Amino acid sequence: MKRALIVALREVRTYLQDKADLAFSLLLPIVTFALIYGAFGGSELFHGTAYIVNEDVNGTYTEKLIEQIGQEKSLDVELLSRTDAESKLGRSDLNIVLFIPAGFSDKLNTNQPAELTFLQRGNGGQEGQIVASIIRGVVSKLNQEFSVLDQTKQILTGKGIVTEQIAITTQKFLEREQEYPLIEVKEVAIGSKPNMVNQFLPGIITMYVLFAINIGTAAIVEERRRGTLERLLTTHLSPSELFFGKFMASALRGFIQTFILLALSYAVFHIFTPLSFLECLLIAFLFTMACSTIGLVIASLSRTQDAATWIGVTFTMAMTIFGGTFFTISKGSALYTLSKLSINTYANNAFKTLIAEGGHISDLGLEIGVIAGVTIVGLVISRFFFKAVSKGK
Amino acid sequence: MGEAFLAVKDIYKSFNGQKAVNGVSFTIDKGEIFGLLGPNGAGKTTVIRILSTVLAADTGDATVGGYSLRKNPAEVRDLVGVCPQDLALYEDLSALDNLIFFGQLEGLNGREAKAQAMSHLALMGLTERAKGKISKFSGGMKRRINLAIALMGNSKLLFLDEPTVGIDPQSRNNIFETIRGLRDKGMTILYTTHYMEEANRLCDRIAIMDGGKFVAMDTPQGLKRQIGDPDKVTLEDIFLKLTGRSLRD
Ligand SMILES: Nc1ncnc2c1ncn2[C@@H]1O[C@H](COP(=O)(O)OP(=O)(O)OP(=O)(O)O)[C@@H](O)[C@H]1O
Numbered sequence: 001m002k003r004a005l006i007v008a009l010r011e012v013r014t015y016l017q018d019k020a021d022l023a024f025s026l027l028l029p030i031v032t033f034a035l036i037y038g039a040f041g042g043s044e045l046f047h048g049t050a051y052i053v054n055e056d057v058n059g060t061y062t063e064k065l066i067e068q069i070g071q072e073k074s075l076d077v078e079l080l081s082r083t084d085a086e087s088k089l090g091r092s093d094l095n096i097v098l099f100i101p102a103g104f105s106d107k108l109n110t111n112q113p114a115e116l117t118f119l120q121r122g123n124g125g126q127e128g129q130i131v132a133s134i135i136r137g138v139v140s141k142l143n144q145e146f147s148v149l150d151q152t153k154q155i156l157t158g159k160g161i162v163t164e165q166i167a168i169t170t171q172k173f174l175e176r177e178q179e180y181p182l183i184e185v186k187e188v189a190i191g192s193k194p195n196m197v198n199q200f201l202p203g204i205i206t207m208y209v210l211f212a213i214n215i216g217t218a219a220i221v222e223e224r225r226r227g228t229l230e231r232l233l234t235t236h237l238s239p240s241e242l243f244f245g246k247f248m249a250s251a252l253r254g255f256i257q258t259f260i261l262l263a264l265s266y267a268v269f270h271i272f273t274p275l276s277f278l279e280c281l282l283i284a285f286l287f288t289m290a291c292s293t294i295g296l297v298i299a300s301l302s303r304t305q306d307a308a309t310w311i312g313v314t315f316t317m318a319m320t321i322f323g324g325t326f327f328t329i330s331k332g333s334a335l336y337t338l339s340k341l342s343i344n345t346y347a348n349n350a351f352k353t354l355i356a357e358g359g360h361i362s363d364l365g366l367e368i369g370v371i372a373g374v375t376i377v378g379l380v381i382s383r384f385f386f387k388a389v390s391k392g393k
Numbered sequence: 394m395g396e397a398f399l400a401v402k403d404i405y406k407s408f409n410g411q412k413a414v415n416g417v418s419f420t421i422d423k424g425e426i427f428g429l430l431g432p433n434g435a436g437k438t439t440v441i442r443i444l445s446t447v448l449a450a451d452t453g454d455a456t457v458g459g460y461s462l463r464k465n466p467a468e469v470r471d472l473v474g475v476c477p478q479d480l481a482l483y484e485d486l487s488a489l490d491n492l493i494f495f496g497q498l499e500g501l502n503g504r505e506a507k508a509q510a511m512s513h514l515a516l517m518g519l520t521e522r523a524k525g526k527i528s529k530f531s532g533g534m535k536r537r538i539n540l541a542i543a544l545m546g547n548s549k550l551l552f553l554d555e556p557t558v559g560i561d562p563q564s565r566n567n568i569f570e571t572i573r574g575l576r577d578k579g580m581t582i583l584y585t586t587h588y589m590e591e592a593n594r595l596c597d598r599i600a601i602m603d604g605g606k607f608v609a610m611d612t613p614q615g616l617k618r619q620i621g622d623p624d625k626v627t628l629e630d631i632f633l634k635l636t637g638r639s640l641r642d
């Protein structure tokens with residue numbers, strides 16, 4: 001046991017010393033998380049572009065209108081010429097364009113009704129409708145400002161107050177009202193779209209942990225390639241101790257990566273309670289141990305790095321497909337029976353129960369039993385295969 | 394003859410039907426340096442791999458200090474130290490860490506392992522490089538560490554498979570001194586080499602192996618006497634006479 005620990009420590013030490021390897025293995029879960037986040041998480045806020053044709057050149061109100069549209073957080077403004085806009089609409093490059101006609105500001109200045117037009121294909125598309133409604137909001141705010149100013153002027157004119165003073169004061173009140181509105185509408189994001197993450201995260205974690213198989217395999221295959229495997233076996237170290245040492249080191253290594261992935265998910269997706277997070281970690285750790293031993297079994301069966309890689313890839317794919325990692329297998333189908341043979345099924349079920357169904361470790365007797373069983377059987381048979389395969393060569 | 398520390402009986406080993414070791418028997422006395430010579434592919438390394446328990450013989454057995462390879466492999470491993478023909482080192486660890494690691498696996502505690510490691514590094518003239526990573530070492534330095542590892546622990550029997558290939562004459566002399574010193578303290582040594590001069594200087598007895606079999610076994614003097622005046626013939630003459638002049642694969 002002490003010698004197994006020495007082997008494990010040596011492995012961990014090498015891992016820590018190879019800075020490139022270390023950086024890569026720590027980055028891997030972060031990149032994986034970024035991919036998950038990119039796919040399911042992040043801000044769900046709308047963002048679009050307002051395409052505007054402005055023929056009211058130098059119009060004061062038009063400038064104000066465009067400026068205010070540009071200040072909307074969810075909109076970018078892109079100005080187009082009329083011909084450009086028409087040809088883009090014609091080609092369906094654009095679905096909706098705001099058209100500001102010549103003389104728009106003049107009409108407003110002289111208290112005549114003015115008009116804005118949306119040119120659009122069909123209903124303008126979903127995004128177009130959202131953009132249009134945001135622009136309508138801006139316009140109606142401007143409208144209100146005009147009418148408030150207009151009515152105030154009408155009431156106060158002839159009461160000895162300078163017209164400019166009326167305009168400035170009204171503007172001040174309007175600005176204050178904008179800054180401290182009586183009714184404020186806030187958007188508070190509580191995590192991200194929940195269903196997608198709940199549905200896919202268990203499968204992704206399962207897949208991710210499954211890759212720990214490679215770490216277990218590499219731990220032995222590397223020794224063989226280096227020539228140190230045989231040397232180790234001429235010391236007092238027994239094959240069992242060797243395998244147990246490798247098992248500890250690769251389980252630890254795999255678990256560090258899984259931990260990073262889970263911790264990031266915990267911090268960002270808000271789909272765990274502290275308890276369910278700890279329960280997930282425990283299942284992840286058990287599953288990492290099982291995968292490490294599967295890696296050791298593969299290594300003990302293969303003589304070369306290539307052989308190990310191919311067995312590893314084939315095994316991983318088979319487990320993933322049979323395990324229904326990303327889709328639901330209907331009960332009673334042939335695949336359902338096959339799925340019982342995949343360790344992914346049990347890991348995936350366990351994560352699903354904890355993450356998506358609000359269940360607990362106590363509901364996972366079968367899953368934990370199978371995963372722990374694979375670990376123990378794996379440790380025993382890897383030793384056995386190793387003896388049988390390597391002694392003759 | 395003294396008491397035999399290693400007794401090999403009728404070992405056979407084939408790889409895919411090809412006989413690599415074809416019936417080999419010999420003994421090595423306690424405190425003896427036994428040279429194993431032979432052309433490439435003769436089966437020397439295969440014999441050593443079998444005797445160090447990493448490879449199972451098809452038939453035959455051997456005893457080390459009274460323990461049988463087949464029945465007590467763990468006890469045999471406790472008694473032997475091996476310097477493999479191919480380098481077997483952790484490139485990303487320092488020389489010292491390599492030695493300490495294998496020393497601990499040979500049953501030394503941390504302090505003993507470190508003390509032994511430092512003294513072996515001194516023996517190999519590499520004290521200055523103790524903390525240096527193996528990957529930064531020259532070929533000959535790596536060879537010297539490879540040998541130093543074999544000396545770690547409290548082995549009673551050493552298998553040294555071409556330990557001095559690629560090592561400069563200064564260090565080589567040093568290594569010979571060390572090996573003789575070990576023998577004088579009772580260490581038993583099986584030594585393979587292609588350098589006849591080396592075998593002549595170092596070995597108490599020599600076996601010449603070809604095609605998986607021993608074709609001669611005697612003291613260097615005795616072997617030379619077989620074909621003429623021992624002062625005039627060299628080991629090389631004998632080697633070529635016994636194993637032929639054709640090239641080996
Ligand atoms: N693992 C193996 N698989 C198949 N054949 C092998 C294996 N190891 C050795 N052989 C064959 O066994 C024979 C003896 O090889 P061995 O390495 O024992 O020779 P050697 O005397 O050590 O040669 P050298 O002086 O070149 O080191 C050779 O024909 C070799 O090709």
Ligand SMILES: [Mg+2]
Nearest residue numbers: 437438439478
């Ligand atoms: Mg050899």
